[in-house]
Amino acid sequence: MTEAASTALQIEEPLEDRLAAQLCEAAAVYLEPKQVDDIYRAYQFGAQYHQGQYRVSGEPYICHPLSVAIILAGMRMDHNGLMAAVLHDVIEDTPATKEQLAEEFGNEVAELVDGVSKLTQLDGKTKAEAQAENVRKMFLAMVKDLRVIMVKLADRLHNMRTMGGMSPERRRRIARETLEIYAPLANRLGINQVRLELEDLGFAALYPLRYKVLDQAVRKARGHRKEVVAKIRAAIDTRLQESGLHCEVLGREKHLLSLYEKMRDKHLTMQDVFDVYAFRIITDSVDDSYRALGVVHNLYKPVPGRFKDYIALPKANGYQSLHTVLAGPFDLPMEIQIRTREMHGVAESGIAAHWLYKSEHEQARVHEWLRELLEIQKNAGDSMEFLDNLKVDLFQKEVFVFTPKGKIVKLPRGSTLVDFAYAVHTDVGNHCTAGRIDRRPAPLQTVLQNGQTVEIITSTWARPNPQWLNCVATVKARSAVRSSLRDFQQQEAIDLGRHLLEKELGSHDAVLADISADKLAEALKVFHLPNLDALLEDIGLGNRLPLLVAQRLLQDGAPRAGTPNERERGEGSSRAAYSPLIIRGTEGMVVSLARCCRPIPGDAIIGFFNPGKGIVVHQLDCNNATEFRKKKQTSWLEVEWDKQAAGEFAAEIRLELVNKRGTLAEVASTISRMGCNIENVSMVNQDAQTSTDFITLTVKDRVHLAGVMRELRKLPVVLKISRAKT
Incomplete structure (x- = not known):
């Protein structure tokens, strides 16, 4: 480290300088001195431009990007990535420009910082649309350079760690976004350490009381479990050594969000969840992993149907491990994961394994996903659709099926034959007509199960069916269907609409060519449509009945709504x-x-x-x-x-009333006070205590009716009230 960089090591200096020193020390472990100096120079540049800016906590703002860079240094991020982390907010929050960054630190750093920066010109956009636009921009930048998403995840992680000074509403909003997008994204990229912390921090911010109760229960249960965990761990370790296997056996504790979701989804009590013990066995090789599996299966009885081989069939995020559930001492269920040291590193670091392990397999897997993401982005109609598709992709769980030639195809759980067809190739999906599962004919909407052999039948004339959107589970299939429908549906709809309209006009001895330009223009103005093609498309799509359009085109005089x-x-x-x-x-x-x-x-x-x-x-x-x-x-x-709708409209309500003198008068008085007229009252049921009545009254709109029902509900004589309809 140079003399300039080493000055930051002085302990009495400000917090930002101490953080800069910590960053330089972490980077110096694996980077060249010149690269460490460049990182320190980036800190000086950022400190200058962020001068006078402070976080909600009162700390100088530069402390945040420094902390982000420290997180990434722990993942062995390269020096350009660390510089981008230190500078990641200067374009967005200071007068500094992308061109300045390129001149000072090179185009690579400038592009990374620009990729992480939010879009600023979002006039007229809602908060949801603005979020979707920014997520879409970030993912497009991520496709070009994975370091963009690494910086963004570290940025979100530090923000989640330091939300204490924010308002509860803002904390909940950020926590919800974290749990919906960033934690699943970390999971999709296999960065387990970041995912777990984001999930627990998000859980604590979104549901603070639930988090507190569960955290206290876990701490209390942990004390009672220590002795049992130690005995089981010692028994496993001893048996592995006797078999000549030198493995590391670790006790594993479920994090709080996982416990909460399991209790919520499976309706379990805390005791039911805490009774599951978890261990991880780290081996030296794949062969040792399978041998260790045999050892533990001989030691404790395996639970049928609870074994999963993610080594032979890795998860979509590259995760590899053997999972098994055993009936342990006192019939206590035990979850055991077995994997090699490299698999463990990839499971914890995910795409950070690019820098830690230089894994070609890991790089190929991530880039395959990014190519799919780029295709999804191209097919998405707008940013909101892209964000919806992304969430579906991030939350998927897998099912494995085979092609007729024995190739394994990995799909999200709930996938159908249509999903499989698009997974094989977009053209196969676009032209599929039917399928076979294990050589037996099956409808395209059939949900696939693990281990099935699937074959798709195609025809050149076939086209995607809009109903497929109701049954597909993969983002690729959904976006491809939507894209295909957009491509050819418009022209087909226009042609169909023209045919239907001509047929309807023909029944009145007219043809479309006979309609004057003025009459057509008048009709288009009434329909609020720009041209004839738009009208024909509406007819073809079923949004307008050809009978009504023909009547409008042929009528004389002003439109009427009926006498x-x-x-x-x-x-x-x-x-x-x-x-x-x-x-x-x-x-x-x-x-x-x-x-x-x-x-x-x-x-x-x-x-x-x-x-x-x-x-x-x-x-x-x-x-x-x-x-x-x-x-x-x-x-x-x-x-x-119409937005300006006004008048009186009949609505009917159903009331269960106390059966006593004066009840109806009290109800009628309240209805009158709320500005309504009663058109009809009918009694359908009556006994000594209660009566059921239907009252038809006139209201202005749904809001007016809700106000009337709210006032009636306050009356002691009203036991139950609802809107009546079939």
């Missing part, structure tokens, strides 16, 4: 219900509200074309609407309420 008499003929119509209601493509049609569910503004709704009644509007979750949609899939269309 009062026509409205009264509608199903459950109301004279105030129609002017504020927008039904896309229903100009000139009679519109009515269904009596069965009585939709009001604010409800999610759906419309059905009913000959003789026009468009009948139901609530989206109405049982009648659901049944009708199943039977007549082409007769429904999207509808929506």
Whole structure:
């Protein structure tokens, strides 16, 4: 280390200088002196530009990037990566530019810092959209250089360690993002040490009370377990030595988030979880690992169906180990992991094994995933879709199946034949028509199980089916289907829409070419569409009925919503219900509200074309609407309420009331006080204590109805209240 760098070793100097000295000492263990000097020079540059900036804790801001770099030095990050860590916030938070960094420290460092920096020009974006944009940018940079994500993970880890001064709301938001994206990402990249700490810190910040209770219970249980753990460990160690195996046997403790999730998902008590003992055996070779497995299986009885060989079939993140569960002393279940020292290092460090072990296998595995990630990014329609796809990818668990030639294909649990087809090749997925599982025909939606042999049947005419999106489990399949549908669905929809519209116009002795430009322009303005292709696409996709479009194109005069008499003929119509209601493509049609569910503004709704009644509007979750949609899939269309909807709409509520004199009067008085009229009251059940009544009242919208129900719920005579519908 040079004289300039060694001055930071003085203990009486400020915290930032002491951290710089700690970083230089950690880097000097494996880097050249000149490289350590470059890191110190980066610290001086960052300290200058961050001068006057402080963290919530009151520490100088430069302490944070120094701490991030120290975390990475513990993973043997190269010197350019460490410089980027020290400088990772200067572009985002100071006047320093990417060009300045390139001039001072080289293009490599500048690109790394830019990759970690958040996007600043996100005007008009929601917080969720801004987060998605920044995650997408980070992953694109990560595809070019893995060190970007290493810096970002270390940055997030230090932020999680130092959240004490933040508001509870901000802590929860950061913790949720950490548990949804960064901890799964560390797991996907195999960085187990970082993942465990991110998960426990995130758990503590998101659910502080649950964390505290569980932590205290674990500490208490740990004291009672020491003697049992020591006996089992000694028995395993002795038997391994007798077999000529020199292994390291370690007791292993589950971290708190893992315990919490197991209790929550499997409905276990703390005692049930704590009764599982865990050990890890570290061997010198793969051969020794399998021999050690035989030793422990001879020592304690293995539990059937609980053995997994991740050495022969590694996990997607490169993790390799043998897992087995044994019935230990006093029939206590024991989880045992057996792996080599190098496998253990990769399991703990993941992609950091690039620097620790120079593992070609590890590099190939990660770059394969990054190539898939790049394909997902290209196929994603926007950043929100990319983020959704990423979360699916990060949380996957594996199932292993075989091709007819015996090649192993690794897929997330819950994958179908469609996922398998896309895993083989995108073109295979795009043209698949059916499949065989263990030589037997199977539908494409069939969920795959471990060990099956899978074959895909393709046809050149076949195209992706939109329904596949409901059954696929892999991000590659989902993004490829969406991309393919976007590519050809638009033109196909336009062609289909033209055919349907021409057919409908033909029934009126007209053709589309006869429609004047003015009439077409007027219709497009009413439909809020830019051109004829957009209208035809809407028809082809089923968003508009060709009958309604044809009627609009052929009608004379201004559009109408139906005369009062026509409205009264509608199903459950109301004279105030129609002017504020927008039904896309229903100009000139009679519109009515269904009596069965009585939709009001604010409800999610759906419309059905009913000959003789026009468009009948139901609530989206109405049982009648659901049944009708199943039977007549082409007769429904999207509808929506106008934002300025005003008037009175009939709604029906169901009340269970105390059966005593004056009850209905008290209810009616409250309803009147809330600005509503009662149209009808019917009693469906009555005994000595209670009665069940249905009341039809008029309200302005869903919010108004909620207020009325809230006030009624406060009455002592109201035992239960709900909105009535089929």
